[in-house]
Amino acid sequence: MSAIRYELGSDQILTLTIDMPGQSANTMNTAFREALDETVSKVQGDLENIRGIIVTSAKKTFFAGGDLNEIHKVTRDDGQAFEDMVNSMKAHMRALETCGKPVVAAINGTALGGGFEIALACHHRIVLNNNSLQLGLPEVTLGLLPGGGGTQRLPRMIGLEAAFPLLMEGKKLRPSAALKAGIIDEIADSPEDMMAKARAFIDANPKCQQPWDKKGFKLPGGAPHHPAMAQKLVIAPAMLKQKTKGCYPAPERIMAAAVEGAQVDFDNGSLIETRYFAELVIGQVAKNMTGTFWFQLNDINAGGSRPEGVEKETFKKVGVLGAGMMGAGIAYSTANRGIEVVLKDVSLESAEKGKSYSETLLAKKVSRRHMTEEKKAEILSRIKATDSTADLEGCDLVIEAVFEDSELKAKVTAEAEPKLVNNGIFASNTSTIPITQLAEASAKPENFIGLHFFSPVDKMMLVEIIVGEKTSDETLARAFDYVQQIGKIPVVVNDSRGFFTSRVFGTFVNEGITMLGEGVHPSSIENAGLLAGMPVGPLTISDEVSMTLMQHVRSQSKKDVEAAGGTWNPHPAEAIIDQMVIEHGRKGKAAGAGFYEYPTKGKKYLWPELETLFVDNEKARDVKLQELKDRILFIQAIETVRCLEEGVLRTVEDANIGSIFGIGYAPWTGGAIQFVNQYGVRAFTERAQELANIYGERFTPPALLLAHAEQEKPFT
Numbered sequence: 001m002s003a004i005r006y007e008l009g010s011d012q013i014l015t016l017t018i019d020m021p022g023q024s025a026n027t028m029n030t031a032f033r034e035a036l037d038e039t040v041s042k043v044q045g046d047l048e049n050i051r052g053i054i055v056t057s058a059k060k061t062f063f064a065g066g067d068l069n070e071i072h073k074v075t076r077d078d079g080q081a082f083e084d085m086v087n088s089m090k091a092h093m094r095a096l097e098t099c100g101k102p103v104v105a106a107i108n109g110t111a112l113g114g115g116f117e118i119a120l121a122c123h124h125r126i127v128l129n130n131n132s133l134q135l136g137l138p139e140v141t142l143g144l145l146p147g148g149g150g151t152q153r154l155p156r157m158i159g160l161e162a163a164f165p166l167l168m169e170g171k172k173l174r175p176s177a178a179l180k181a182g183i184i185d186e187i188a189d190s191p192e193d194m195m196a197k198a199r200a201f202i203d204a205n206p207k208c209q210q211p212w213d214k215k216g217f218k219l220p221g222g223a224p225h226h227p228a229m230a231q232k233l234v235i236a237p238a239m240l241k242q243k244t245k246g247c248y249p250a251p252e253r254i255m256a257a258a259v260e261g262a263q264v265d266f267d268n269g270s271l272i273e274t275r276y277f278a279e280l281v282i283g284q285v286a287k288n289m290t291g292t293f294w295f296q297l298n299d300i301n302a303g304g305s306r307p308e309g310v311e312k313e314t315f316k317k318v319g320v321l322g323a324g325m326m327g328a329g330i331a332y333s334t335a336n337r338g339i340e341v342v343l344k345d346v347s348l349e350s351a352e353k354g355k356s357y358s359e360t361l362l363a364k365k366v367s368r369r370h371m372t373e374e375k376k377a378e379i380l381s382r383i384k385a386t387d388s389t390a391d392l393e394g395c396d397l398v399i400e401a402v403f404e405d406s407e408l409k410a411k412v413t414a415e416a417e418p419k420l421v422n423n424g425i426f427a428s429n430t431s432t433i434p435i436t437q438l439a440e441a442s443a444k445p446e447n448f449i450g451l452h453f454f455s456p457v458d459k460m461m462l463v464e465i466i467v468g469e470k471t472s473d474e475t476l477a478r479a480f481d482y483v484q485q486i487g488k489i490p491v492v493v494n495d496s497r498g499f500f501t502s503r504v505f506g507t508f509v510n511e512g513i514t515m516l517g518e519g520v521h522p523s524s525i526e527n528a529g530l531l532a533g534m535p536v537g538p539l540t541i542s543d544e545v546s547m548t549l550m551q552h553v554r555s556q557s558k559k560d561v562e563a564a565g566g567t568w569n570p571h572p573a574e575a576i577i578d579q580m581v582i583e584h585g586r587k588g589k590a591a592g593a594g595f596y597e598y599p600t601k602g603k604k605y606l607w608p609e610l611e612t613l614f615v616d617n618e619k620a621r622d623v624k625l626q627e628l629k630d631r632i633l634f635i636q637a638i639e640t641v642r643c644l645e646e647g648v649l650r651t652v653e654d655a656n657i658g659s660i661f662g663i664g665y666a667p668w669t670g671g672a673i674q675f676v677n678q679y680g681v682r683a684f685t686e687r688a689q690e691l692a693n694i695y696g697e698r699f700t701p702p703a704l705l706l707a708h709a710e711q712e713k714p715f716t
């Protein structure tokens with residue numbers, strides 16, 4: 001059975017329905033390419049009897065783009081063959097586009113990447129009015145570029161300036177936004193309406209040519225050599241570098257393909273695009289990003305870490321204890337997904353204040369017309385602010401988000417647990433205290449679990465689920481269901497102080513602070529963080545979390561280590577933190593003074609005194625940026641390997657996704673473990689040992705790393 005159904009009607013309209021056998025979504029793979037080849041030959045044979053062509057799909061998704069299973073496997077050795085294959089497929093799309101008859105895309109479902117590029121090759125695009133449908137070119141988010149003609153057709157359609165954000169940010173648009181952006185032509189109310197509109201276009205346009213195939217075509221907004229455009233293009237690469245920090249080749253290649261392609265005819269532009277596409281496909285960054293953001297994320301979302309055999313649960317009523325930043329955010333994210341929330345604090349006033357956080361977020365949505373007033377009211381009505389424990393009666397799940405203090409947490413656990421439904425779950429949102437220790441206050445430790453949210457909760461996609469010694473598989477499975485029900489990504493880890501994310505995050509900030517103590521200039525430290533691909537520098541983030549919190553976590557950890565008979569091994573960063581807080585009263589951003597100054601007006605800037613206090617001019621002059629970047633990425637990756645070695649992490653998928661979505665580990669690497677793999681396990685180990693020789697044993701390769709290095713075996 002062919003992947004493309006060929007139906008020539010008595011009205012001489014040919015309908016091509018893409019329906020790839022054995023796949024739930026259409027993708028560009030060998031079966032598609034063969035079918036396209038056959039179809040185009042048939043069209044050319046039948047051309048005299050064809051008035052127009054409608055391209056549509058038999059699947060829920062119109063077309064999901066290039067086949068990522070195929071793309072991910074292409075190696076450096078296959079580069080030329082891949083390029084030839086892409087050019088051949090594009091030639092077939094081009095043959096339909098230039099056949100002289102009108103070709104209409106009847107887009108009945110989501111069209112992304114190569115799928116949307118098929119639609120762009122048509123003369124007219126009609127989309128079904130369905131707000132869950134997405135249109136766009138998200139390739140850049142996987143380290144790729146739209147290699148199916150997107151970098152050539154989109155600028156020719158809407159101009160370079162308007163096309164750049166769609167191509168370089170990979171935004172997916174709903175039908176109404178796509179219409180406004182000028183990348184589709186019509187919206188249809190029903191499948192019948194869509195086909196009727198397609199026929200009407202064919203009737204009205206018996207001969208069709210793309211604007212760029214017409215004589216005298218001019219690029220909308222001006223060609224690259226047009227003085228106004230040239231002026232913008234001179235600064236565009238520098239602005240892009242400012243965003244990518246040089247870590248992401250895809251946006252740079254997209255810009256190059258679009259600009260270079262706009263200076264030649266379409267067919268040569270298309271060849272330029274393929275060349276850049278193939279370069280990215282065989283490159284390491286696309287392998288890292290596709291591997292993690294597509295394959296590993298899919299594995300996690302498909303329930304890879306959820307114990308089997310437990311019936312899926314739908315949560316109806318959730319209690320949240322503590323209406324501070326975290327509690328308020330958890331309440332919002334939960335109510336937003338249709339679950340009743342009881343938001344409890346010690347006073348009704350505090351609880352109401354927590355609820356007002358949801359009101360603010362929802363009002364913003366309404367003002368941006370992303371939500372109706374009715375919907376806002378409906379969501380808010382699901383949150384009951386209270387100071388009474390009695391209101392927790394009948395909750396399926398209670399999450400405590402009170403202050404990071406074991407005694408307080410024990411108190412609220414004992415109060416709330418009796419109110420849960422039979423077999424209800426009690427979860428702690430602690431970011432550091434071991435779950436097994438907190439579960440000692442629980443009457444049902446098998447139903448006790450950690451749900452570690454990240455701030456701000458409404459934006460951060462990750463929830464770290466922490467399994468205590470006594471937590472049952474059933475509780476884990478049901479907690480996993482809750483996280484998915486609220487649309488977040490569940491990463492499962494075993495218990496340990498700081499679990500996975502806080503532990504690794506700690507190594508990042510401590511390394512940056514240690515560099516300062518060594519005499520490195522603070523701006524070099526911040527720069528190294530950004531150039532390594534971290535979202536912010538280590539000193540910025542230290543101020544955000546506050547140095548007093550770091551001190552608090554340290555003293556709690558030290559107490560526990562010593563109570564267990566161990567010896568606390570101080571980190572070189574501790575003395576700097578103490579000096580900042582105790583000697584200079586600089587606690588962080590919330591206190592208005594930390595490594596940075598926070599003027600009431602204007603931007604923050606590095607505290608000038610840091611230079612006098614810490615900077616060693618000779619050291620600052622000699623510092624090698626690559627060494628600083630290595631330290632930042634290596635120290636986190638080494639700690640992640642330790643978490644795997646100790647069984648805190650259960651899978652490589654959880655490690656990679658958790659490190660990126662939880663602590664912002666440089667996304668270009670594909671995650672902390674993928675960084676080790678792509679560096680080469682042996683080479684990574686040798687470099688780690690070098691760093692250990694210079695900076696101390698925190699860089700010493702753990703045994704698990706040595707074992708992998710010995711066999712040159714990547715982590716899987």
Ligand SMILES: C/C=C/C(=O)SCCNC(=O)CCNC(=O)[C@H](O)C(C)(C)COP(=O)(O)OP(=O)(O)OC[C@H]1O[C@@H](n2cnc3c(N)ncnc32)[C@H](O)[C@@H]1OP(=O)(O)O
Pocket residue numbers: 024025027061063064065066067068069110112113114115138139144145146147148
């Ligand atoms: C030159 C061109 C380059 C490119 O185009 S690169 C690729 C760019 N495209 C994308 O990034 C889109 C990736 N796909 C998606 O985001 C989603 O999918 C959709 C929104 C299209 C549909 O979502 P939903 O309805 O939830 O379906 P589902 O479960 O995600 O997908 C159904 C099955 O189709 C497979 N699949 C989807 N897209 C691709 C793809 N691009 N390459 C290979 N497989 C794909 C999935 O894995 C799954 O498979 P199973 O049924 O075995 O679970």
